[in-house]
Amino acid sequence: MNVIETQELRKVYRGRAVVDGLTLNVGAGEVFGFLGPNGAGKSTTVKMLLGLVLPSSGQVSVLGSSPADPVVRARLGFLPEQFRFQTWMTAEEFLNFHGRLAGLSASEIRARVPQVLETVGLGGRGREVLGGYSKGMLQRAGLAGAILARPRLVFLDEPTSALDPIGRVEVREIIEALRAQGVAVFLNSHLLSEVEQVCDRVAFVKQGRVLRQGSMRELMGGVIPVDVRVSHLPPGLLDTLARLGRIERTDTQNPAHADLELWLDREEDIPAIAQAVLGSGAQLYALTPRRADLETLFLELVGHSGDAAQVQEAAHA
Numbered sequence: 114m115n116v117i118e119t120q121e122l123r124k125v126y127r128g129r130a131v132v133d134g135l136t137l138n139v140g141a142g143e144v145f146g147f148l149g150p151n152g153a154g155k156s157t158t159v160k161m162l163l164g165l166v167l168p169s170s171g172q173v174s175v176l177g178s179s180p181a182d183p184v185v186r187a188r189l190g191f192l193p194e195q196f197r198f199q200t201w202m203t204a205e206e207f208l209n210f211h212g213r214l215a216g217l218s219a220s221e222i223r224a225r226v227p228q229v230l231e232t233v234g235l236g237g238r239g240r241e242v243l244g245g246y247s248k249g250m251l252q253r254a255g256l257a258g259a260i261l262a263r264p265r266l267v268f269l270d271e272p273t274s275a276l277d278p279i280g281r282v283e284v285r286e287i288i289e290a291l292r293a294q295g296v297a298v299f300l301n302s303h304l305l306s307e308v309e310q311v312c313d314r315v316a317f318v319k320q321g322r323v324l325r326q327g328s329m330r331e332l333m334g335g336v337i338p339v340d341v342r343v344s345h346l347p348p349g350l351l352d353t354l355a356r357l358g359r360i361e362r363t364d365t366q367n368p369a370h371a372d373l374e375l376w377l378d379r380e381e382d383i384p385a386i387a388q389a390v391l392g393s394g395a396q397l398y399a400l401t402p403r404r405a406d407l408e409t410l411f412l413e414l415v416g417h418s419g420d421a422a423q424v425q426e427a428a429h430a
């Protein structure tokens with residue numbers, strides 16, 4: 114069963130479609146990465162999936178029903194990107210409050226709160242007020258709130274933005290543990306290397322539309338980026354290389370050598386790069402095919418029209 118199904122979902126703000134015919138499916142127990150540049154409509158989509166924003170048109174089904182259904186909502190977890198908590202509450206009070214809102218019994222709350230605090234790395238810190246928490250601790254507290262009521266589907270919007278590298282690994286482990294329990298995770302993140310490690314499937318969105326979606330394996334099948342280092346660039350070499358693939362980057366800053374990045378469609382073209390370089394009279398210092406990664410794919414899909422600086426920022430944030 115799919116835990117999320119949308120058909121031609123649209124949201125129009127002031128005459129502008131910010132989500133524009135978005136169709137996607139997320140399966141039970143799947144970790145799904147939802148990626149796109151700033152302003153692509155990701156948060157608006159998440160809000161529609163949570164029933165917080167009404168679609169202008171299209172269909173949305175979450176856990177087999179409408180996200181406005183209170184029974185569905187009780188089975189959803191959500192960590193928003195901009196988390197703001199009641200600073201006067203302790204973490205335990207905050208979680209008790211959320212547990213009551215989610216319909217947990219008093220005994221469930223008593224058992225569950227220390228468990229989730231432990232899971233997110235806040236064991237022993239539950240009696241401190243949230244006002245005294247660091248940003249990373251607040252994000253951990255928010256994550257504890259999102260998984261408290263044993264949801265079937267958890268939305269995590271940039272869940273590691275405030276965390277140090279250890280915290281990021283811990284969150285990845287939490288996501289993997291959720292998947293092992295059959296809980297689906299809908300992950301919004303600009304940290305593509307993280308997404309790559311944890312997601313089963315990914316959708317790239319731009320201007321409110323899905324550009325491509327698929328498993329990591331399906332998505333990775335495309336281009337082969339190749340790094341090339343040569344002594345210099347004799348006339349004509351770039352033209353020859355451009356016939357083999359797309360020249361993505363040329364760096365001639367260093368007088369000792371020039372660096373190029375070429376995107377090939379076929380592995381069989383790699384030897385032809387060496388022949389082209391040597392035939393031009395340049396020396397070949399390095400020829401390194403890389404496994405296509407999500408960042409490469411992201412830049413390929415969304416980075417070549419629109420604001421390149423913004424896309425770069427999104428990809429490297």
Ligand SMILES: Nc1ncnc2c1ncn2[C@@H]1O[C@H](COP(=O)(O)OP(=O)(O)OP(=O)(O)O)[C@@H](O)[C@H]1O
Nearest residue numbers: 126127131132149150151152153154155156157158
């Ligand atoms: N309540 C609103 N009223 C008017 N415009 C809105 C509203 N909410 C979002 N938008 C606009 O919709 C577009 C998509 O915004 P959204 O927050 O969904 O993008 P995003 O993909 O989550 O971006 P980011 O990666 O920067 O968080 C933006 O241009 C934004 O200004």
